[in-house]
Amino acid sequence: MAYDKPRDDHSAEKADYLKEPATRTIPDQDVIRHQPQWFRAALAHAPESRRLTVDGAEIHYLRWGPENRDDDPERPGLLFVHGNGAHAHWFAFIAPLLAMHYNVASMDLGGMGDSDWRLAYSRDSFAREIGEVALAAGLGPKPVIVGHSFGAFVSLIAAKHYGEKLGGLILCDFTIRPPGERREWFLDGPERKPTRIYPDLETAKARFRLAPLQPCGNGFILDYIGPLSLREVSKGETRGRRTFEETGWTWKFDPTIFNGLAMGSDHAEIYRNLACRGATMFGLDSKDYEPGQIDFLRQLAPDKPVFTIPGAQHHIMLDQPHAFAAAVGAVMAQWHAEGALE
Template identity: 30%
Template sequence: MHQKPGAPQYVAPPEWLLRAVSAPSISHFVQHPDVRLHYRSWNASDANKPVLLFAHGYRANSHWWDFIAPYFIDHYRVFAMDFSGMGESGPRAQYSPEAFTEDLTVILETDLGPATVIAHSYGGLRTLRACADRPDLIQHAIILDSRVRFLDVDSGQTISTPSPRSGSTQLHPSYEAIRQRYRVLPEQPLPLYDLFEHVAFHSIEEVEGGWRWRADSALPYTLVECDGSALLGRIDVPVDYVYGEGSSVVEPWRAERIASLLRYSRGAICIPQGHHHLMLDQPLTLVAVLRALLNNRPA
C-alpha cells in the first residue's frame, strides 16, 4: 500500500499560498454528550483580539481555510472548525440541521463567543440558524454562497429531514488511487491546481484496509432548511451576504432576495468570475472582500 505524502504535492505554488499554509495551527477538541468536536487555531493566545471563526461547507473540513484564515491573524484571534462527521470531528449517531447548528454553538460556547463567523455554503446555513437562535454568540456573520430555499419558488422537500446517505463505504487501495477520484461538488473551473491539491490532501485518510474520504459515510445527502423567509426574518445580527458571479448554487436573484430579507445587511455582494467554492477560484479577491467587510463592520 502506498503511503500518503508528508505534505500536499504542489506543482508551482505562488508565494502567497506557501506563506499562508506555512502558518502554524494547533488542534482543540471539545467533548459534547453526542460528539467530540474538533477546531483549530492559528493564534489562540492572542486573547486581546476579537474572535474570528471560519465554518466550512458540507463534507469539507477546516483545511479549506488554510490559505484564507492566516491573512486575518494580525487583527483577530482566528479559528476554523470541523462540523460533526467531517474533518477530525467525530461522527454522530444521527444527523439533523439542528445538530450541525449545535456543533457551531458548542464550539462558540466553549471559549470563543461572541465572535464574528465567516461561513461557506452549508456552513452558512447553519450559521444563519445560529444567528436566529443564539444571537448572543455571534456579533457579525459573513455568509459565502449559501443557498437559502424559499417556499414559493423551491419545490421538493417541505420539512427539514435527512435524505439518504451521501458517502461511500468503499475503501481504496492506495493514496494515489483515491486522490485521482477527488472532486469538489458542484464541480467548477479550478484555475490554480495547488489549492485543489491542498484540500484534496486534507480530505483523505488511511484506515485499516485502505484509504477513504475524511467524512462520515453515513452523512445524509442533504439536510434542508425549507422556509428561508421565516429564518432570515428572525435574524437581528448584522449579516453580510457574498456570492460568486458564476455560482451554480446561488442565482443572482436569490442572492439579492436573501440580502433584502436580512435586517442588517449591506446588500448582496458579487465576486466577479467567482463560482461556488470562492476560496478555490478567487482566493485573494475573497480575502480582500472579507477584509473590507470586517474593517467596516456594521454596529
C-alpha cells in the first residue's frame, strides 16, 4: 500500500517504497510545465471555501457548484478525500470537470491542509470528519465519497459508519487485503519527527516531492499543488501538540497523526458488507496494482467493479486527470441511473 505526502528529507516514509527506485523516469524536457488551457479553465471555476466543526476541530473543504448557474444542493454530488499529507487542492482541477453534472466537494482531513490539528487522531476521528462533511456540503440526498490512498482507507471507515446515508464509495489505489494479510502502515515504524522549517518559501517549494516517489509528466500540476502544501509559521505559534521554535515555512500536515495510528484488520469485511455501492480504481502502472489482490476483491464483492487507469501510477489524478475524472463520472452516472443517489 502507499500514501502520499510532501516529502521532507529527514522524515520517515513507507520503507518498502523508498527502498525501490521509481518504476520509470521522465526526461526533464518531457515534463510539461506550461499550464494547458483546460487546466487554466478548471482553476478559473473557483470553489467556495467552507469550514465545518467536527468533534471540536474546524475542518476545511472546497465546494463547487455548476458554473454560471444557480446552485442546487439537491443535485447528486461527490466528496473527494486526499491521501496522506495532501490537501483539498489536489482535486481543484478535477472537480470542475465533473461540476457540470454534479455538486463536488474536496476536503482537508484533520491535521492536514487548512483544517485544524488535533491532540489525538484515529481512523474513527477521520471517518467522522468525512461523513459529516459529506452530509453537510450540499451534495445531494446520498453523496458519493471518492478516497485516494490513505484517504481511501479512512473513507472506507466512514462508509462503515455512514453507509446508509451514502450513495457509494470509490476507493482509488488502496488495496483491501484478506484478513490474514493485514498490513499496518504506521504501528511498526518510528515516531515521525517534526517537519523541518525552511527560511523562505522558495527553499521550501524546492523540497516538494511525491511519496511514494514517482515521476510525473504533468509538472504544471506539481507546480500548483506544491506551494499550496506549505504554510508560514511564527516562533511560539502552537498547532495541535506542536509549538514552533522558529519562524519560516513548513508543510501543512501534523506528523504526529501517524504515531500509533492503527488501521485494523476488518477492511475486507467492511467492504463486502457496505450499505452503499462500492467500486475500486487502480493506476495500471501503480505498485499497488496487484492482479492477485484484484482477483480477491472481485471474489469478495462481485457486485463492486474493479478497474484500472492506463498510464497512471499511484497518483492517478496527477498522471491522468481526464481519465480519472471520466472514470469517476462514469461510475456516478451508472449509480445515478440505478437510483442509488436518490
